[in-house]
Amino acid sequence: MSKRGRFLLILGIIACCIFFLWPTINWYGLTPKEDQVLALGSLETIKDFAGYKASEDVKTLKALAKENPGAAIPLEHAYLIKEAKKNYKLLKKNFPKEPSIRDLLAGFQNELELMNAIETMYREQILKNKRYYNNSVKLGLDLSGGMSVIVKADLEAAAKDLGKMTSDELATFNDNAMTQAVETLRGRIDKFGLSEPVIRKQGENRIYIEIPGAAEVDSINSIIMGKGILNFRLVDSEATDAFNAHYAAHPAETFTARGELLDLSIIPEDTEVLGLYTKDEYDLDxxxxxxxxxxxxxxDGKHIKSADIGSNQYDGRPQVHFT
Structure with a gap:
């Protein structure tokens, strides 16, 4: 092989190594510590953080526009120009070559649309870092940090309500109970969006859990040891319509950073506000x-004996039947 051929081969190998190691290089070498903590948080934490930051940014932009409508768009908010241009184009308007804050805000139909655009930016940036972590070379718990937990299942207590069983029936019950417990814990831990958590049965009645790099130890502990609660409450349709109209007009002034209402008078005293969620393309709520x-x-859920999945006889939509 000629010198040039060897050089190109070595160059190709180096390029391949960089390509496959780029997530590792980016995560351990280029991602700030505070961004790593966010990326290792639960998907709910990411959602809350993105929403809070979006709310604060909307307030900042509104304040700047009020103080000086013709001021230039701050560099940290320049990413909004692309979305504003799209909206101008839909309205068949020309976007200014040197847009001001007033021009930028005019590119969004309302405050809620602006807030959603900002929230998306924060969310995608954090999820990008999370993907770097998921695709990086993992260090052991002693180097990367994290936690490991062994959970013991009380199978005797679980089998008490079933009455007498043969040894084979008891063995089958215990095996099914442990399998279900592993799947339940896996579903809970998957809320953190971390790759490669180790969740496996250990012996007859123990489950070993290892989560490398987990940042929210207290949250993970509460999720692992917590119990699900099911209850049913009535929806106040009139109050719901009024609240959603209020939120659409004032999204940045409705909740505190902790998700609490700033003005309790906008809903009846005997009610509270709950979010209505679906899964997005990132599997976030x-x-x-x-x-x-x-x-x-x-x-209350304690009165429900069983739940079966079925479908609506009229439109075929999935339903859950309780007895």
């Missing part, structure tokens, strides 16, 4: 609205 529900619990 994407809020599509709010429901105002009564605080009083109409039906």
């Amino acid at each position: 994407e809020r599509i609205g709010y429901l105002v529900v009564k605080k009083e619990i109409v039906l």
